[in-house]
Amino acid sequence: MTGEAALRHSFAEQRIAGGIGADDGYWAGLEEGEFRLPRCPDCRTWRWPAHFRCAECGSWEQGWVAVEPTGTVYSWTRTHYAFDRTKERAEDVPYVVVLAEIPAAGGARVMGTLAGTEKGLRIGAPVVGTIDPPSAKTKGYAAIRWTLGGNQ
Numbered sequence: 001m002t003g004e005a006a007l008r009h010s011f012a013e014q015r016i017a018g019g020i021g022a023d024d025g026y027w028a029g030l031e032e033g034e035f036r037l038p039r040c041p042d043c044r045t046w047r048w049p050a051h052f053r054c055a056e057c058g059s060w061e062q063g064w065v066a067v068e069p070t071g072t073v074y075s076w077t078r079t080h081y082a083f084d085r086t087k088e089r090a091e092d093v094p095y096v097v098v099l100a101e102i103p104a105a106g107g108a109r110v111m112g113t114l115a116g117t118e119k120g121l122r123i124g125a126p127v128v129g130t131i132d133p134p135s136a137k138t139k140g141y142a143a144i145r146w147t148l149g150g151n152q
């Protein structure tokens with residue numbers, strides 16, 4: 001097998017070097033088709049980016065809660081160059097990466113590429129997330145993609 005067919009389709013088999021695994025529940029959730037974010041089971045504080053220990057109460061417990069992937073554009077940027085670590089996306093440049101703020105998760109901000117049109121792209125614009133299955137383009141990780149035009 002070559003290319004896409006040879007790629008194992010699980011983040012656990014394609015780990016990007018340097019991670020400590022605190023966000024494994026996020027990637028596992030996306031693989032199962034669910035957008036999950038970490039919330040402390042003891043004090044209920046949302047904990048994103050994921051950490052093993054709660055900064056609020058010190059708990060080492062980590063809970064993953066399914067959240068509707070809807071939010072607003074907190075920030076965004078357009079990529080015009082396929083950098084060494086993102087060369088799999090060379091055919092997509094230029095593309096937009098959105099940092100979406102998720103009110104249902106305490107304002108957690110989650111990054112993903114923009115799908116569809118850029119019409120209406122601005123800070124505060126509503127977005128809805130969809131989950132792309134793992135692919136070579138996403139280094140074997142399932143990925144959230146944001147589309148403009150949610151109902152917020």
Ligand SMILES: [Zn+2]
Pocket residue numbers: 040041042043044045054055056057058059
């Ligand atoms: Zn806590």
